[in-house]
Amino acid sequence: MSDLLQRLCRRLDYQFKNPALLTQALTHRSFGAQNNERLEFLGDGLINFVIGAELYDKQIRAEEGALSRLRASLVREETMALIGRELELGEVLHLGESELKSGGYRRDSILADALEAVIGAVFLDTGFDAARKVTLHVYAAFLSNLPDHETLKDAKTRLQEVLQAQSRALPVYEVLSESGPPHKREFVVRCSLSDAVETTQSAGPSRRIAQQRAAAMMLEKLSENAHA
Secondary structure, eight states: OOHHHHHHHHHHTOOOSSHHHHHHHTBOTTTOSSOSHHHHHHHHHHHHHHHHHHHHHHOTTOOHHHHHHHHHHHHSHHHHHHHHHHTTGGGTOBOOHHHHHTTGGGOHHHHHHHHHHHHHHHHHHHOHHHHHHHHHHHTHHHHTTOOOGGGGSOHHHHHHHHHHHTTOOOOEEEEEEEESOGGGOEEEEEEEOTTSSOEEEEEESSHHHHHHHHHHHHHHHHHHHHTO
16 A cells, blocks of 8 residues: 555544555546445445434434534535545545546545545445444544534525514515526526515526525625614
8 A cells, every 4th residue: 555545544543454445435437437436325325324423412402403404514515525635635536637637636526525435435344333433533623613503504594584583474586587508507586575675686506596695685684774
């Protein structure tokens, strides 16, 4: 095993009995047929379960919705990519020529997939207990500094809760326009309240994102009005 892989194993706090599993976990599909896609599938399920179980044990007062939001924040692509960078997975990935030229070793999706594949490889190498231990080890910093689950609610949910608490009607979202080529669409959405003149308008690459941005703007307006 190379020095780089040995360093990765030290960061994982795990030594592979079958190093070929680690090599496969670090092989992107652009490199060849023996790649990490199946290991990624396996690791995805393992990480979701291990993180969910850990949150269940530690967040004993949290309800299902709060637990789901916390888990989603931990298993999302951005978080896993951060862990991948801390482990320096980009330095040991096997990528095809096109991915190397386009900087694939820095891409969030590739780093997140590689992390999942590594956890899947640990499971096949030694079993569930080892996969759980490695997952908790690489997630230790995030698990020890969990965000307030209320801050993880999306803007549409928070806006709905604010209006319901005031016994007001729910907001209405209207798509004002849709433009751009299929691979680069832009949606313009308006958020309005039936019992007020306030409206907000925002754009995004999907209806959902545009709605979320318009809802966030409406929350800001309501907050400004409340403190006026």
